Amino acid sequence: MIDKDYLLELITEEQILRMLERFGAVPFGAIKDKEIWFQTICHSGNSHKLCYFRESKSFYCYTNCGQMSLFNFAMKVKNCTFPEAITFVANEIGISNRYGFNTMYISSNQELMKIDRYIQIRRHAKKEIKQLPKIETNILNYFEDDVFYTGWINEGISIKTMKEFGIHWYELQKHIIIPHTNVNGELVGIRRRSLQEKDAKNKYMPEIIQGVTYAHSLNLNLYGLDIHLNGIKKSKKVLIVESEKSVMLAQDYYGEDTFVVATCGFNISNWQRDMLLSLGVEEVILGYDKDFDVLEFEDYDPDSEEYKKYERFVNRIYSLAHKFTSYCRTYVLWDNLGLLQKKDSPFDRGKEVLETLMKNKIEINTEREEENTY
Numbered sequence: 001m002i003d004k005d006y007l008l009e010l011i012t013e014e015q016i017l018r019m020l021e022r023f024g025a026v027p028f029g030a031i032k033d034k035e036i037w038f039q040t041i042c043h044s045g046n047s048h049k050l051c052y053f054r055e056s057k058s059f060y061c062y063t064n065c066g067q068m069s070l071f072n073f074a075m076k077v078k079n080c081t082f083p084e085a086i087t088f089v090a091n092e093i094g095i096s097n098r099y100g101f102n103t104m105y106i107s108s109n110q111e112l113m114k115i116d117r118y119i120q121i122r123r124h125a126k127k128e129i130k131q132l133p134k135i136e137t138n139i140l141n142y143f144e145d146d147v148f149y150t151g152w153i154n155e156g157i158s159i160k161t162m163k164e165f166g167i168h169w170y171e172l173q174k175h176i177i178i179p180h181t182n183v184n185g186e187l188v189g190i191r192r193r194s195l196q197e198k199d200a201k202n203k204y205m206p207e208i209i210q211g212v213t214y215a216h217s218l219n220l221n222l223y224g225l226d227i228h229l230n231g232i233k234k235s236k237k238v239l240i241v242e243s244e245k246s247v248m249l250a251q252d253y254y255g256e257d258t259f260v261v262a263t264c265g266f267n268i269s270n271w272q273r274d275m276l277l278s279l280g281v282e283e284v285i286l287g288y289d290k291d292f293d294v295l296e297f298e299d300y301d302p303d304s305e306e307y308k309k310y311e312r313f314v315n316r317i318y319s320l321a322h323k324f325t326s327y328c329r330t331y332v333l334w335d336n337l338g339l340l341q342k343k344d345s346p347f348d349r350g351k352e353v354l355e356t357l358m359k360n361k362i363e364i365n366t367e368r369e370e371e372n373t374y
């Protein structure tokens with residue numbers, strides 16, 4: 001199959017806009033520096049709340065669908081599978097499975113690109129990577145700074161840590177307010193964890209205050225990077241997790257030695273990779289949530305739908321790990337011992353469980369060696 005990262009690098013904005021036009025969506029309002037707005041054709045909606053982020057080439061639908069890669073977006077509009085979406089996008093830019101690059105050509109080409117990028121990153125290690133623009137912090141005065149959700153306290157996140165991360169409380173909406181800051185500690189976005197029943201399916205979303213959405217491109221930031229910067233630089237290691245909560249738990253476990261950041265989704269962008277590599281990171285560990293139980297699928301029917309979902313999850317973890325394998329030592333935390341519950345993060349069952357998982361972490365090598373392992 002054609003490599004999605006390669007396609008994403010290759011496709012131009014013009015090609016994406018042309019594709020959207022054919023889907024029936026034209027830019028709504030002015031084309032801004034960082035974003036372009038469209039009608040929410042992702043779910044056949046009529047509002048103009050579909051945002052295209054120009055730098056990361058990704059989408060965010062504020063009405064219904066949330067964050068989407070170009071391919072997730074194509075899946076929604078075309079109502080097709082992920083591989084079909086990749087083929088579709090590839091065809092859009094004139095690469096076909098039959099006549100285009102074959103797999104070998106892609107991977108060798110990709111290898112070259114990786115080496116090229118490696119040299120680039122090392123050479124520009126000290127060069128500053130573009131940061132999201134800051135927003136005024138006085139917006140946080142809107143919320144209580146001394147009310148903390150007992151659910152989080154019971155899960156092990158201390159009030160001290162919540163204060164350090166600037167957690168606030170929005171009484172009117174029953175929201176936990178989670179300020180997102182860039183590497184310099186400047187406020188760049190505000191997310192909320194809703195405790196309302198109606199938001200059970202959308203617990204974590206950008207906060208909206210008096211009609212203004214405090215959203216930022218999650219792909220252009222890493223949660224906790226400012227606070228854990230020293231720990232990362234000192235250890236030359238980073239542990240990447242899915243949620244803000246895991247970053248805060250890590251802070252409670254390890255204090256100033258912590259080297260944990262969150263991508264706030266099941267994704268790692270090129271910006272996030274480059275940012276971490278520019279800090280001199282030599283070891284990357286992926287600690288994503290346990291969406292599937294590895295043990296449960298040992299004797300499972302490989303043709304079943306459920307097994308295929310599990311397989312997609314495993315492949316996704318590997319493809320995220322492969323973002324780093326050419327640059328540094330890369331590991332994945334797999335719960336082979338059944339220490340976590342389903343949906344848990346590696347931080348959710350205490351420090352001892354985390355450390356057992358760390359001891360048993362699995363090294364991921366370059367793609368070809370890895371192909372033989374499953």
Ligand SMILES: [Zn+2]
Binds near residue numbers: 040061064
């Ligand atoms: Zn949508």
